Amino acid sequence: MRLAIFSDVHGNLEALEIFLEALRNDSIDRLFCLGDSVGYGPNPNECLELIRSINNVVVLMGNHEWALLNMAMAQRSMNPVAFKAIEWTRLRLVDANFDYISCLPIGAEYGSICFFHASANSPQQWDYVRPGDRLTVQSCFNSSTQRITCVGHTHRPMLLDINGDLVLPTVLFSDGTSYQEDGKSNLIINPGSIGQPRDHSHLPCYVIYDSDTRSITWRRLTNYDASITAKKICASGLPAELAYYLID
Numbered sequence: 001m002r003l004a005i006f007s008d009v010h011g012n013l014e015a016l017e018i019f020l021e022a023l024r025n026d027s028i029d030r031l032f033c034l035g036d037s038v039g040y041g042p043n044p045n046e047c048l049e050l051i052r053s054i055n056n057v058v059v060l061m062g063n064h065e066w067a068l069l070n071m072a073m074a075q076r077s078m079n080p081v082a083f084k085a086i087e088w089t090r091l092r093l094v095d096a097n098f099d100y101i102s103c104l105p106i107g108a109e110y111g112s113i114c115f116f117h118a119s120a121n122s123p124q125q126w127d128y129v130r131p132g133d134r135l136t137v138q139s140c141f142n143s144s145t146q147r148i149t150c151v152g153h154t155h156r157p158m159l160l161d162i163n164g165d166l167v168l169p170t171v172l173f174s175d176g177t178s179y180q181e182d183g184k185s186n187l188i189i190n191p192g193s194i195g196q197p198r199d200h201s202h203l204p205c206y207v208i209y210d211s212d213t214r215s216i217t218w219r220r221l222t223n224y225d226a227s228i229t230a231k232k233i234c235a236s237g238l239p240a241e242l243a244y245y246l247i248d
């Protein structure tokens with residue numbers, strides 16, 4: 001089985017379309033979207049509608065969907081730019097999409113893999129699972145129901161071992177970066193972000209996991225032009241900082 005694992009689309013329609021186009025040339029059996037399909041970007045409705053139209057996709061709730069459903073609490077916990085984008089999104093989200101995000105699950109499982117937006121430990125605390133943060137990594141592993149845990153939220157591609165150490169240095173996450181897992185070890189995989197990457201590259205990033213060969217491959221979409229989305233953000237009335245994140 002070939003699984004496509006992606007996260008943090010964040011209302012970026014151009015990046016999402018390029019991602020889905022790339023998958024057309026790949027034989028994917030199932031897709032797992034780890035949440036934050038909206039927030040920050042200028043096309044929340046279009047992105048949700050496109051994601052909902054995908055066959056064999058499991059879509060999780062991220063902290064931005066949660067924020068749309070819990071505005072008062074989100075205002076206290078989010079940074080001001082992120083919350084402005086939530087307010088902007090809430091005003092525009094159509095009822096059908098609001099109803100859809102309100103029913104999204106917080107986690108999912110498939111074979112020896114479980115999926116969350118943030119840590120497996122109290123997922124709605126939205127803890128960031130980061131390399132070197134042994135406490136958070138350990139609590140994520142301890143709460144995980146499967147050997148492999150996939151998380152998003154940091155917008156950074158990552159592979160961590162049971163000690164919280166990087167199995168692959170982050171600088172290596174170019175298109176085609178691959179790792180052959182042994183079928184025994186506990187791992188945390190972060191596919192990176194489709195719509196707002198925050199690592200060395202601004203190119204959309206996702207993971208293909210092949211359960212037959214046990215290979216984990218990060219794909220990076222080199223044909224994405226962030227300036228188109230950045231211009232749309234500026235024209236939409238969203239905070240301009242959100243455009244700079246894409247092209248800075």
Ligand SMILES: [Fe+2]
Nearest residue numbers: 008036153155
């Ligand atoms: Fe996010």
